[in-house]
Amino acid sequence: MKFQVCSLVMIGLVAGCGTQQTTSTDPVDSVDRPTPVGAAPVQRNTEPAPVVATAPPPQPAAQSVAKIAPQTQFEPTTHPKTKSPEKIVKTDAEWRAILSPEEYRILRQKGTERAFTGKYDHHFKEGTYTCKGCGTALFDSTPKDNSGCGWPAGFKAKENTIDEKVDRSYGMIRTEITCKKCDGHLGHVFDDGPNPTGVRYCVNSASMGFIPAEDEKQAKPAPKPNK
């Protein structure tokens, strides 16, 4: 009898173990099945999310770089200097010393002389108009004509002597012209000039000097005897 009881207990234990094993594996399988299907897309969705969430932090970093940017922005200004190494740079006091008050006001402070008052407004002698600030030859008198606008006009500037930039002052959009060598303000250029250039340089007389053709002719033969 004792042996039979023990055998029944053993069977019961084995059966109990079997049921415990089966019941323990079922929940594991049921948990494992949904997790790879349901969790995987969630993880994929959350992966890009941190990337978007981390995007704002770089912005303050970019702002901090922008604060440093002015230092690097000075570098491009050196490029024009490399293109025109002969650029003339003077202090404010140095410009005042070599220019008259009117010339300084126009060349260095972007002033404009009153219409019909400039000494070259009705000036038709043959020669070359130069920058009053640095002496660079800007216009030949040949294409110069009386535009009637109140300021001397040139229709063809000498090559690589004039810079142009947008001028939005006084509620107008004009194109300012400056001397490429000394950055002196000359006037403005308009696109209503005659053929073949189609442009009209409206220049302040005070911004310019003039070398008569006679003087140029006398100056040119001089080097020949030296040779």
Ligand SMILES: [Zn+2]
């Ligand atoms: Zn100049």
